[in-house]
Amino acid sequence: MITAEIITIGTEIMLGQIVDTNARCIAKILTGKGIQVLFQTSVGDDKELLKNALSLGRERVDLIITTGGLGPTVNDITREAIADLFSVTLVTDQEAQNRIQRHLMDRHVNMQDEYKKQALIPEGARVLHNDNGTATGFVIRNDKREIVCLPGVPREMQSMLDKYLKIYTEQHTADEGCTLTRYLHAFGISERAVEDIVKDSLVKEGQMKAMTLVLDGIVTINILTTTIERGYAVKILDKVEQYIRNKCGHAVFGAGDETLEYAVAMLLHKSNKTVAVAESCTGGLVSDKLTNIPGISEFFLGGVVAYSNKMKVDILDIPEELILKHGAVSPQVAKAMAEGIQKRALSDIGVGITGIAGPAGETKEKPVGLVYIAVVGNGFAEVKECRFRGSRIDIKNFSANTALNMIRLKLINDCKLHGQAD
Numbered sequence: 344m345i346t347a348e349i350i351t352i353g354t355e356i357m358l359g360q361i362v363d364t365n366a367r368c369i370a371k372i373l374t375g376k377g378i379q380v381l382f383q384t385s386v387g388d389d390k391e392l393l394k395n396a397l398s399l400g401r402e403r404v405d406l407i408i409t410t411g412g413l414g415p416t417v418n419d420i421t422r423e424a425i426a427d428l429f430s431v432t433l434v435t436d437q438e439a440q441n442r443i444q445r446h447l448m449d450r451h452v453n454m455q456d457e458y459k460k461q462a463l464i465p466e467g468a469r470v471l472h473n474d475n476g477t478a479t480g481f482v483i484r485n486d487k488r489e490i491v492c493l494p495g496v497p498r499e500m501q502s503m504l505d506k507y508l509k510i511y512t513e514q515h516t517a518d519e520g521c522t523l524t525r526y527l528h529a530f531g532i533s534e535r536a537v538e539d540i541v542k543d544s545l546v547k548e549g550q551m552k553a554m555t556l557v558l559d560g561i562v563t564i565n566i567l568t569t570t571i572e573r574g575y576a577v578k579i580l581d582k583v584e585q586y587i588r589n590k591c592g593h594a595v596f597g598a599g600d601e602t603l604e605y606a607v608a609m610l611l612h613k614s615n616k617t618v619a620v621a622e623s624c625t626g627g628l629v630s631d632k633l634t635n636i637p638g639i640s641e642f643f644l645g646g647v648v649a650y651s652n653k654m655k656v657d658i659l660d661i662p663e664e665l666i667l668k669h670g671a672v673s674p675q676v677a678k679a680m681a682e683g684i685q686k687r688a689l690s691d692i693g694v695g696i697t698g699i700a701g702p703a704g705e706t707k708e709k710p711v712g713l714v715y716i717a718v719v720g721n722g723f724a725e726v727k728e729c730r731f732r733g734s735r736i737d738i739k740n741f742s743a744n745t746a747l748n749m750i751r752l753k754l755i756n757d758c759k760l761h762g763q764a765d
Contacts, residue, residue: 344522344569346404347373348382350396352411352421353495357387365410365500374567376508377522378406388418394428401488408504411495413478415457421492425483426465433463436470439479446477471506475499482507523576527564527587530603530748532594537562540590544583551583559740561603593755596748603747604632610754611642614761618750619688620646621659621680623671624698624714628743644688649680659683670709672697674726677715685719692720692753696746698729700738714742718749725749 349366356363363385370380381404386396393412400407412421426433440462447458464470464481471480471493478494480503491507493500529537534557541553541564552567566583570576588595596606611618620629620643630646633639649655652671656663661679669675677695685693698714705711712731717724727749731741 345378345406347378347380347406347408348384348400348404349373349380350384350386350393350400350407350409351495352386352388352393352409354387354418356385356411365495365497368497368501369408369410369504372504372508373408374522374524376511377569379522379569388412388420390420390424390427393420393424397424397428397490401485401490405488407488407490409490409492410500413461413480413492413494415455415460415477419460422463422465422481425468425490425492429465429467429483429485431466434466435459435462436464436479437462439464439470439472442472443477443479469510471503473499473503475502480507482510521571521573521576522567522569523573523580524565524567525580525584526599527566527584527595528597528601528603529562529564529591529594530560530596530744531752532562532591534562537564537587537591540587541566543590544586551579559737560744593752596751602632602635603744603751605636607633607747607751607754608636608639608642610751610758611639614754614757616691616754616757617642617644617688618692618694619644619684619690620694620696620746621684622646622648622696623650623655623680624700625696625739625743625746626650628739629694629696629746632743632747644690647684647687655680655683659687672699672709672713672715674715674717674728677717678719678724678726681717681719681724692718692750694718694746694750696742698738698742700735700742702735712738714738714745716742716746716749718746718753720753723753725753 349369351363351366355361366383373380384396386393409421412419422433443458443462458477461477461479464479465483468481468483471482473479476494476496476499478499480493482489482491493503534555537555545551545553554565556563566580568576568579596603622629627646627648633643647658649659652666655661659680660683665675665679677697680695680697681693695717699705699709699711701711714729714731715726717726729745731738
């Protein structure tokens with residue numbers, strides 16, 4: 344099996360000024376290609392530190408992929424570090440220089456000397472041309488190990504990584520083994536319970552690894568298998584996935600890149616139902632998540648952020664006496680919010696969310712993290728009391744995901760009643 348290390352380069356990453364999204368993207372793509380990522384490293388704009396990281400990587404993996412440090416400034420030191428490491432000179436790739444010049448001319452920018460630096464590559468390296476910018480990538484091979492140097496701009500990096508992987512696929516045959524991974528996502532079940540189910544499934548199948556990750560209540564299960572033949576790997580993953588789905592039931596809502604809001608959108612389409620949302624403590628987060636899904640306008644009729652009591656009364660027609668009697672954070676008000684938005688929007692389903700996201704606003708009876716979520720419709724009403732922990736942002740995310748899951752489960756039940764179950 345081919346092993347890999349990802350090295351992201353940039354002082355801005357080390358200082359926490361930007362979030363490193365490249366490593367996650369690269370790791371996911373490599374894993375899908377059957378390449379096992381063993382290490383992820385971040386290095387500042389220091390040539391000696393980068394050379395040390397590259398030297399260490401060469402000792403422990405077959406493939407190193409770097410991102411960053413290929414720009415035109417003095418802080419862009421990747422090409423120089425590679426040249427020093429392999430004791431070669433930097434040479435100008437004429438096609439790369441011509442591409443840079445055309446790219447700049449299209450933007451009415453003159454070719455400055457500093458941009459010429461971006462056409463330099465270590466002697467003997469294979470060029471990866473950039474279709475979206477001026478940074479030139481390259482691949483250098485030594486002792487059956489490869490170092491692939493890509494720009495740090497995500498759009499440019501992804502395009503050039505695709506180019507490299509086409510070369511990689513041509514060079515490596517199936518007899519080197521096949522590693523495939525699959526992601527499943529669940530909500531409403533504890534990570535510990537999922538771990539036990541996954542552990543049982545691995546006992547039944549060899550050559551398997553699995554890990555779980557929980558974020559905002561969503562448990563993600565990463566299943567990985569290595570076999571000689573791809574078809575057999577797919578067969579094993581299918582079998583394990585089915586076992587997990589059978590044991591977890593409707594807690595599993597998706598696979599791969601499928602989100603909770605995507606699952607809701609698909610069920611809305613399947614059942615031909617509409618939904619509208621009234622939010623307080625979540626500040627429109629449920630509406631935001633739903634509107635990330637293309638085509639949702641057919642089923643999501645609208646959302647209201649009724650943050651103040653006045654808005655709850657004026658927009659959602661909630662009786663002021665109800666708020667005075669029970670408080671804005673109460674099951675009664677959550678239900679009234681859901682009913683109010685359903686009536687306003689003429690939707691099949693109405694959702695109301697009210698709670699205390701903190702850090703202020705708590706009382707002895709109503710602590711930070713107390714949230715009430717109501718889902719109502721023709722002939723049904725469900726109100727859920729939740730007690731979340733974490734930061735203000737954590738509580739908002741937990742609340743939004745819980746609301747989406749309540750909608751999802753309601754739609755699943757409706758589909759069953761109408762003979763539309765999977």
